[in-house]
Amino acid sequence: MLRKRIKALSIACVLVCILPIASYSMDKDEFLKFLVNASYPEIKDDNKEVSKNTKNENKNTEDKQGKDYIKFHVGEENIPKIKNSENNNNNNENTTTTANASEYKDDVRVTKENPRILIYHTHSGETYSNSPGGNFHSKDKENSVMAVGGLVTEELNKKGWGVVHTTKYNDYPSFNHAYANSLKTIQSILPKYNSIDIAIDLHRDARDLTNDALKRSEEERMTTTINGEKVAKFFFVVGEKNPNVEHVRSLAQDITKFAQSKYPELILPVVEKPYGKYNQFVAKNHMLIEVGSNGTTATEAKASAKYVAQILDEYFKQKN
Structure with a gap:
């Protein structure tokens, strides 16, 4: 001391x-x-x-x-210097570019400049049968339609499409205002990307599954096997109250017919709703797609994503 x-x-x-x-x-x-x-x-x-x-x-x-x-x-x-070779710098640059391309900033991912496709979810909280917290009005994103939308986005991106995917919750906290909220979401995105002429509102179907027999029946209705893999079926919904209903209906029926020629068991008939609107007037080519249902698992719905992307890719490339 x-x-x-x-x-x-x-x-x-x-x-x-x-x-x-x-x-x-x-x-x-x-x-x-x-x-x-x-x-x-x-x-x-x-x-x-x-x-x-x-x-x-x-x-x-x-x-x-x-x-x-x-x-x-x-x-x-x-001050210590970080020594990077020119090759390392180039590699880091490429990695950063790739990483940035897959980032969601403010719940939005844009895969390329001048994107043509918008994918959004009016009922963002729809999840599948394996979601531990129930499959309605949930924030279990990994087992939700948003995860499926993310995979469809990635598959379309690989095929050369520019896609905007938004994971904003439009049905939370108010489910009743979901379509009003998703319209605001769309209107906040479209002015920034006037190259978009295809919009997809991606959902999953819902049935009353109060007992095991109904659950088994629904799984049989909404699943099939392709290349040895169990996948969820999908279909289009048309709201007949839209001012452009003829075009919306024609597009849905045309893609359904095209999908049937490739994977007959994967696509279900178009569903038309006499009193529905579903914001299908917002884009030149609008589709409301239901992938799987509350009776199918997230794994089955995710397995469908590559086929949904393939069908959309080939259909629109042929049309263009």
């Missing part, structure tokens, strides 16, 4: 007596080094050679308390 006090008094005397002279005779880096070495002898200065004995002492001390010490760098010339 006495030794520490003597040491502290010695440093104080040095600072009081020498500080004014040192501050005038040294440049700022040298002066800073002086203060550091005087005040914190346990900190290693990278520029100063330490005697062999001091090095050994420091090594022993670091072995015991290394994590408690900091490495101090004085002067700009002593």
Whole structure:
């Protein structure tokens, strides 16, 4: 204890007596080094050679308390440089670009410039039979229609399409205002990307499944097997109250017919709703697609995503 006090008094005397002279005779880096070495002898200065004995002492001390010490760098010339080769820089650049392309910022992903397709979810909280918290009005995104929409987005992106996918919850907290909310979502996106002429509102169907027999029946109705894999079926819904109902109906029936020619068991007939509107007037080519139902699993619905994307890709490329 006495030794520490003597040491502290010695440093104080040095600072009081020498500080004014040192501050005038040294440049700022040298002066800073002086203060550091005087005040914190346990900190290693990278520029100063330490005697062999001091090095050994420091090594022993670091072995015991290394994590408690900091490495101090004085002067700009002593800041460690990160050495990256030109190839590494290029690789990092490519990785960043790829990573940025798959990011959702403010619940929106844009896969390419001038996207042509918008995928959104009026009933974002629709989940599948394996969702642990129930499959209605849920925030279990991994087992929801939004996860399926994300896979359809990725598959279309691989095929060269620019896609905007939004994972905004439009049915939460108010389910009754879901279509009013999704219309606002659409209207916030379309002005930014006037290249969009295809819009998809992706849902899953819902049935009353109050007992095991109904659940089994629904799973049989809404699943099939393609290439040895169990997948969920899908279908189109048309709201007959839309001013452009003829075009919406014609498009849904045309794609259904095309899908039947490729995967007859995958697609169900178009469903028409006499009193529905479903915001299908917002884009030149609007589709409300139901992938699976509350009687199918998220795995089965996700397995359908590649086939849905394939059908849409081939259909629109043929039309164009």
